[in-house]
Every structure is written in C-alpha cells, then in structure tokens.
Amino acid sequence: MTKYDWLLLAHVLGAFLFVSGSLVAGILAFAAAQRERPSEVALLLRLVRPAVAIVGIGSLVALGMGIWLAEYVGYGLGQGWVVAAIALWAASGALGGPAGRSMRETRELAERLAQDGDRPSEELRLALRNPRPLAMNSVAFALLIAILVLMIWKP
Amino acid sequence: MRSDWLLFAHVLSAMALFGGVLAVALVSLAAQRWAWPDQVPLLRAVAFRTNLLVVLPGFVAVHVFGDLLANREFEHDSPTWLDVGFALTDAGLIVGGVVLTLLQFWVLRRTRSGRAGGWQAALATFLPALVLASLVTAIVLMAGKPAG
Numbered sequence: 001m002t003k004y005d006w007l008l009l010a011h012v013l014g015a016f017l018f019v020s021g022s023l024v025a026g027i028l029a030f031a032a033a034q035r036e037r038p039s040e041v042a043l044l045l046r047l048v049r050p051a052v053a054i055v056g057i058g059s060l061v062a063l064g065m066g067i068w069l070a071e072y073v074g075y076g077l078g079q080g081w082v083v084a085a086i087a088l089w090a091a092s093g094a095l096g097g098p099a100g101r102s103m104r105e106t107r108e109l110a111e112r113l114a115q116d117g118d119r120p121s122e123e124l125r126l127a128l129r130n131p132r133p134l135a136m137n138s139v140a141f142a143l144l145i146a147i148l149v150l151m152i153w154k155p
Numbered sequence: 156m157r158s159d160w161l162l163f164a165h166v167l168s169a170m171a172l173f174g175g176v177l178a179v180a181l182v183s184l185a186a187q188r189w190a191w192p193d194q195v196p197l198l199r200a201v202a203f204r205t206n207l208l209v210v211l212p213g214f215v216a217v218h219v220f221g222d223l224l225a226n227r228e229f230e231h232d233s234p235t236w237l238d239v240g241f242a243l244t245d246a247g248l249i250v251g252g253v254v255l256t257l258l259q260f261w262v263l264r265r266t267r268s269g270r271a272g273g274w275q276a277a278l279a280t281f282l283p284a285l286v287l288a289s290l291v292t293a294i295v296l297m298a299g300k301p302a303g
Contacts, residue, residue, distance in 0.1 A: 001299050001300075001301055005298075005299050005300065005301075006299070008298055008299070009295060009298045009299040012294065012297075012298035013291075013294060013295075013298070015170075016169075016170055016173050016294060019170040019173075019174065020170055020173040020174035020177050021174070021177070022174070023170070023171060023174030023175070023177075023178070023209075024174050024177050024178040024181065027174070027175075027178045027201075027205055027209070028178065028182075028201075031201045035197070039194070040194065040197055043185075043190065043194050043197070043198070044197075044201070047181055047182065047185055050181060051177075051178075051181070054177070145167070148163065148166060148167060148170075149163065152159055152162055152163045152166070153159055153163075
C-alpha cells in the first residue's frame, strides 16, 4: 500500500468512527426517551459516554488525516469543497457540544431521581423530550452527511 | 444511476451498519458484564431492536449498493480485495444480520422469563464484536485496496 492508501484508510476509518459514534449516541438517546424509570434512563445515557469518546476520536482523526491527505494529493486547503467540509466539521462540533452537555445534565438528573425512589418524573420526561438539543443533534448529524456529500462529489 | 450516487449510498449505508453493530456490541457487553439483573431485559431489548431495525437493513443496503457499484466499476474482472470484501459482507449478513437477530430474540425471551445467563447470552455478546471486527477488515479492504 502507498502512503496515499494509508492516509485515505486512516481518514475513512476516522470518518466511520465519527458518523457511527454519533449514530450510537442517537440510538441510545432515542431508547432512553422511550423509558419512564429514571434508573433505566440513567443506564442508557451512561452508555452514551463511550459513544461520545468514539465521536471525539473519529472527528479528530478524520479532520487531521483529511487535511494531511488534501495537502499530499495536492488539493491544498484553498479548494472550496475542502474549506466547506472543514467549516461543516466545525459547525457540527459547535452544535453537538451543547447538545451533549444537555444530555449529560439529563443523565445526572436521572441518576439523582434513581437514587431518590426511582419514580417517573415529569421533569425528566420533559428533559428527555426537550426539542432544542434534539434539533441541534439532528442538524449536527445532517452536517456530517453533507460532509460525506462533499467528499464524494468534490464540487 | 451515476457511480457517485451509488458510492454515496454504499458508504452511507456502511456507516449506518457500522454504527448499528457498534451499538449492539456496546449494549450487549453492558448487559453481560455491568448491568444489574433487572436492567438486563431492557439492554437485550435495545440490542435486538437495533439489530432488527438498523443492522439487518444496513447489511442488505451495503450489499445491494456495493453490488451495483462493483458492476459499474469492474465489468469483467474484479480485484481480490473486492472479492474478499464481498465474502466478508456475505458472512456478515448471515451471521450478524440473520443469525444474531434470531439469537437476540431468543436471548430476550429467555431473559424476560428470568434466565438471563447461559451460552446463548454469551454468544449474543461475543458475536457483535466478531461482526464489528469483520466490518473493520472490510473497511480496510475497501479504503486501502491492497494489491490484487
């Protein structure tokens, strides 16, 4: 395998971890939103933490290897689609960060309620169905798909 | 259909598949190792539903789009990395898609009737990790395209 192949492989693996980790977090958050018992919500949202770590590693590897690859191939960082992809990567992180903090607060609330009788709570139900972090996560994920579009078509 | 659209659909479905298997592996491991006994049925149910609704359709989509793409790109003679990649996804579809979904349904029913352990649960925890490893191999083959 050539250096180009290795760089592309690392970039693609990073992108897979980035998108797949986001999907795992989404699946677990969706499953948690279907539950009423705080202990069950806390259990599912605790599992989001390793997924967030995967997202973080994948996003950094995908960006770092992508920039290296663009320089190596000779596209440079001045091409419109490369600049757009980096901007979308940053926007996705900017949206995903606050949404992740909101999910962490919901998990902490669920853990407190679980220790305090483990009874269904209206506050937890509202936190799980809060439209703002849901919308931010959805837009962040859509931006990842837009990056994939840019990577394939390279307009 | 242009190859770019096929490539997009193939990569997107592969990412969804990888995420689905990753979720199943994580949730199954939590059910086997970390969860309290009363939490195991919930985790086994999430693993089963994810396998049924994400992993199984993901394998089918990856295979269909990959096959269409390969027919466009390699009309006469396909390279070794592609043949190995197809063999891996064929095996993955059978083991990770069909067998694992049925196994998880069985494990879920056993867990709900109070029998959370056994070789069935251990196998339902081990198989997603094996499928994940085969998918990583397939990604290395598809992205790295080693000689052949």
